[in-house]
Amino acid sequence: xxxxxxxxxxxxxxxxxxxxxxxxxxxxxxxxxxxxxxxxxxxxxxxxxxxxxxxxxxxxxxxxxxxxxxxxxxxxxxxxxxxxxxxxxxxxxxxxxxxxxxxxxxxxxxxxxxxxxxxxxxxxxxxxxxxxxxxxxxxxxxxxxxxxxxxxxxxxxxxxxxxxxxxxxxxxxxxxxxxxxxxxx
Amino acid sequence: xxxxxxxxxxxxxxxxxxxxxxxxxxxxxxxxxxxxxxxxxxxxxxxxxxxxxxxxxxxxxxxxxxxxxxxxxxxxxxxxxxxxxxxxxxxxxxxxxxxxxxxxxxxxxxxxxxxxxxxxxxxxxxxxxxxxxxxxxxxxxxxxxxxxxxxxxxxxxxxxxxxxxxxxxxxxxxxxxxxxxxxxxxxxxxxxxxxxxxxxxxxxxxxxxxxxxxxxxxxxxxxxxxxxxxxxxxxxxxxxxxxxxxxxxxxxxxxxxxxxxxxxxxxxxxxxxxxxxxxxxxxxxxxxxxxxx
Numbered sequence: 233x234x235x236x237x238x239x240x241x242x243x244x245x246x247x248x249x250x251x252x253x254x255x256x257x258x259x260x261x262x263x264x265x266x267x268x269x270x271x272x273x274x275x276x277x278x279x280x281x282x283x284x285x286x287x288x289x290x291x292x293x294x295x296x297x298x299x300x301x302x303x304x305x306x307x308x309x310x311x312x313x314x315x316x317x318x319x320x321x322x323x324x325x326x327x328x329x330x331x332x333x334x335x336x337x338x339x340x341x342x343x344x345x346x347x348x349x350x351x352x353x354x355x356x357x358x359x360x361x362x363x364x365x366x367x368x369x370x371x372x373x374x375x376x377x378x379x380x381x382x383x384x385x386x387x388x389x390x391x392x393x394x395x396x397x398x399x400x401x402x403x404x405x406x407x408x409x410x411x412x413x414x415x416x417x
Numbered sequence: 418x419x420x421x422x423x424x425x426x427x428x429x430x431x432x433x434x435x436x437x438x439x440x441x442x443x444x445x446x447x448x449x450x451x452x453x454x455x456x457x458x459x460x461x462x463x464x465x466x467x468x469x470x471x472x473x474x475x476x477x478x479x480x481x482x483x484x485x486x487x488x489x490x491x492x493x494x495x496x497x498x499x500x501x502x503x504x505x506x507x508x509x510x511x512x513x514x515x516x517x518x519x520x521x522x523x524x525x526x527x528x529x530x531x532x533x534x535x536x537x538x539x540x541x542x543x544x545x546x547x548x549x550x551x552x553x554x555x556x557x558x559x560x561x562x563x564x565x566x567x568x569x570x571x572x573x574x575x576x577x578x579x580x581x582x583x584x585x586x587x588x589x590x591x592x593x594x595x596x597x598x599x600x601x602x603x604x605x606x607x608x609x610x611x612x613x614x615x616x617x618x619x620x621x622x623x624x625x626x627x628x629x630x631x632x633x634x635x636x637x638x639x640x641x642x643x644x645x646x647x648x649x650x651x652x653x654x655x656x657x658x659x660x661x662x663x664x665x666x667x668x669x670x671x672x673x674x675x676x677x678x679x680x681x682x683x684x685x686x687x688x689x690x691x692x693x694x695x696x697x698x699x700x701x702x703x704x705x706x707x708x709x710x
Contacts, residue, residue: 371476
């Protein structure tokens with residue numbers, strides 16, 4: 233039977249490095265996705281993923297039995313991401329030329345079309361205010377329930393739902409403006 | 418881009434929800450809607466909730482219009498896991514020794530240690546030079562005001578990274594109060610019973626000495642790696658050091674004269690925090706590159 237994240241963390245606190253490796257295997261691709269949605273250089277994103285796990289290691293004794301690991305880990309990742317953008321003094325961007333399409337096996341369209349679609353979503357996400365974008369990323373992309381999103385970003389449940397409502401609405405409007413539809417021309 | 422079609426969520430990359438049906442964890446209608454969309458299942462009886470809930474209705478509308486390939490942004494499989502973990506293990510392996518062990522202490526214990534050191538400095542100053550110069554009301558204001566600043570700055574200087582950050586307004590308020598309060602305190606009229614007025618240089622020096630243990634320990638217990646640029650935690654340790662220096666000075670020195678008190682006592686926290694802010698600004702510039710923490 234597969235161990236839960238929390239059980240793995242408890243084992244890591246007890247010194248089991250294989251548990252740490254399993255946590256890395258589970259979460260590194262998703263954290264990489266979180267970083268890559270707004271950071272287009274693979275190396276930058278990979279470095280932030282490494283930093284996230286390094287901080288998980290440093291703070292391992294702060295993790296308490298009964299807590300959930302996922303919001304804990306994503307809070308670290310979001311803090312590092314914010315810090316990164318503060319340090320380099322820029323916001324998430326969406327330059328088409330710098331990115332590679334990711335995970336495109338199931339999506340329709342040519343690679344170029346998929347790249348354009350992904351760039352459009354990234355650009356729409358980049359236009360959102362930071363707090364709203366984080367809620368959308370955690371809720372839509374990571375599949376976190378609102379309560380967990382609230383815990384991760386440090387806001388109330390109602391505030392998170394309001395941000396989600398505004399965020400989805402703005403994303404929809406932004407994407408509609410980029411893709412007027414068949415009859416628009 | 419007419420190839421856009423609604424996002425279909427069932428892609429075999431579940432984010433941990435499993436089946437949306439009857440999951441006991443989903444006690445919120447919004448979560449059930451999300452899980453059914455995730456599993457690409459019909460909303461059924463949840464349609465009514467979607468009609469009432471602004472967040473859910475916008476989510477459903479958004480998913481109906483978003484491009485399908487957008488869902489691929491959920492995960493980025495282009496990370497090399499094995500070399501990545503090997504590099505991580507190497508970095509973790511370097512975190513050994515007494516300092517790393519101290520930093521890995523639970524945050525409550527690190528904060529407790531910092532507080533004990535602050536109290537020990539106060540107790541030592543009290544033992545060497547008992548409070549006798551200042552009128553009680555003024556002394557009380559100093560102890561309570563600077564004590565609250567000291568505690569708040571100590572607490573926040575070791576705020577762990579797995580907690581959401583302090584809102585910027587709260588952070589700047591704390592720094593602002595740590596600078597402004599000692600100045601205002603030094604401007605207040607009070608009856609002093611000490612020696613004749615003299616320059617504040619000696620007091621300033623002693624204040625730095627008294628505040629230094631907190632600054633040093635705050636730096637050592639901070640989980641940012643050695644050599645990292647000044648961060649918000651270290652700046653708050655500077656504010657805490659300034660507050661501790663201020664309260665010990667007020668306990669020790671009864672020298673009258675506003676200029677002495679402004680330059681010798683009130684300027685201490687401002688100087689420390691000011692230097693920290695300069696370091697923060699310079700550090701931000703110099704840390705462009707791989708050093709992020």
